[in-house]
Amino acid sequence: MHEWALAEAVVEYVRRVAGGGAIAKLTLGLGELQAIDEEVFKFALRELFKEYGIEVRELRIEHEECLLKCRACGHVWRLKDANLEEDVREAIHFVPEVIHSYLRCPKCGSRDFEVIGGRGVSVKEVVKA
Amino acid sequence: MMGVWFEDDPRLAVIGKRLSKVRHVIPVMSSKGGVGKTLISCMLALALSDSGFKVGLLDLDVTNPTAHVVLGVSVGSTLPEEEKGVVPPEVGGVKFMSVAYYSGENPLPLRGWEVENVVREVLAVTIWGELDYLIVDTPPGIRDEALDVIKYFRGCRPAIVTTPSPLTLVSVRRLARVVSESVGCGYLIENMGGSKPSERVSSIAREFGLKYLGTVRFDGSVDSAVGDLGRLKATGMYADVRGVAERLAEDLSG
Numbered sequence: 001m002h003e004w005a006l007a008e009a010v011v012e013y014v015r016r017v018a019g020g021g022a023i024a025k026l027t028l029g030l031g032e033l034q035a036i037d038e039e040v041f042k043f044a045l046r047e048l049f050k051e052y053g054i055e056v057r058e059l060r061i062e063h064e065e066c067l068l069k070c071r072a073c074g075h076v077w078r079l080k081d082a083n084l085e086e087d088v089r090e091a092i093h094f095v096p097e098v099i100h101s102y103l104r105c106p107k108c109g110s111r112d113f114e115v116i117g118g119r120g121v122s123v124k125e126v127v128k129a
Numbered sequence: 130m131m132g133v134w135f136e137d138d139p140r141l142a143v144i145g146k147r148l149s150k151v152r153h154v155i156p157v158m159s160s161k162g163g164v165g166k167t168l169i170s171c172m173l174a175l176a177l178s179d180s181g182f183k184v185g186l187l188d189l190d191v192t193n194p195t196a197h198v199v200l201g202v203s204v205g206s207t208l209p210e211e212e213k214g215v216v217p218p219e220v221g222g223v224k225f226m227s228v229a230y231y232s233g234e235n236p237l238p239l240r241g242w243e244v245e246n247v248v249r250e251v252l253a254v255t256i257w258g259e260l261d262y263l264i265v266d267t268p269p270g271i272r273d274e275a276l277d278v279i280k281y282f283r284g285c286r287p288a289i290v291t292t293p294s295p296l297t298l299v300s301v302r303r304l305a306r307v308v309s310e311s312v313g314c315g316y317l318i319e320n321m322g323g324s325k326p327s328e329r330v331s332s333i334a335r336e337f338g339l340k341y342l343g344t345v346r347f348d349g350s351v352d353s354a355v356g357d358l359g360r361l362k363a364t365g366m367y368a369d370v371r372g373v374a375e376r377l378a379e380d381l382s383g
Binding site: 002004005006008009010012013015016017091092094095096097098100101102111112114119120121122123 | 137138139140141142143146211213214215228230231232233235236237238239240243244246247250251253254256
């Protein structure tokens with residue numbers, strides 16, 4: 001239930017920017033790299049919003065593909081193309097940046113690459129009712 | 130309202146809540162590497178725990194964590210529990226959190242904003258619960274982790290570790306200035322010193338309004354005790370750090 005902690009962050013953020021009133025639309029991004037369990041995440045969001053008495057009329061989740069770009073040679077590749085073991089995926093789930101411990105650029109072998117998209121949880125849009 | 134990724138980061142909204150039951154945050158900082166900061170951090174946490182306090186230790190040396198080595202934690206076989214977040218395992222009575230649980234002993238080369246991302250992630254998901262002290266081991270220098278510590282741990286009391294070496298003293302004055310300007314208070318610990326405080330170090334404490342917590346004598350036996358809590362606690366260094374811990378607790382008890 002590590003997802004719960006991130007859902008809590010989103011709820012606290014929404015409380016802060018929206019002042020606790022009803023929300024017409026909340027759009028969140030879920031990056032492929034962090035591999036958040038969407039059902040668990042949405043369950044936690046529902047429970048926490050209920051606890052704070054915040055009504056969210058429309059919740060949209062946008063899935064973002066993880067793209068990686070090598071800073072040494074410029075090569076861009078997809079996380080999908082990387083062959084990562086289950087325990088490595090689990091480690092990345094908790095701290096996405098540890099991907100640098102386990103992955104290197106498939107073209108030049110450098111670990112100096114950046115995650116140019118699809119890292120983790122983000123708030124895209126909050127529309128107050 | 131459209132979210133801007135780094136400024137509108139939801140993790141920032143929950144960090145204060147995660148630290149709400151932590152009474153004192155003591156970031157252990159240094160301007161130079163090799164001054165014994167990680168050993169001091171670990172021993173300080175253990176000594177405060179031995180004194181009956183509830184203590185957490187966070188290794189925030191993100192790209193080069195080594196506190197687990199001092200504590201004898203096998204990061205390959207130990208993982209924090211998941212309970213509405215990440216609950217740090219207890220080591221010698223201290224709740225211990227490190228990125229090494231996830232990066233293992235592999236290299237973790239990161240750029241500045243990636244380091245900040247790790248710091249935000251760890252602070253947002255770690256469930257410390259009630260603590261008297263959270264000791265934070267930081268990497269040397271006045272860069273991302275050091276600045277993040279000052280930014281995210283509002284009201285913290287940084288403890289700067291220095292040796293009496295003239296080279297270290299030049300740079301420790303820079304860090305002391307930053308701490309004095311941005312936090313307004315803090316501590317100075319003299320490591321690898323003699324049996325008495327050196328005037329050079331204690332004068333820096335006076336100049337920047339930092340409290341001098343004492344000298345920790347050089348102890349050649351420590352290296353062979355690393356990884357073994359029983360042997361670490363039997364060293365002369367640990368005895369000196371206990372004195373530092375007592376003075377710290379006394380200062381914060383008022």
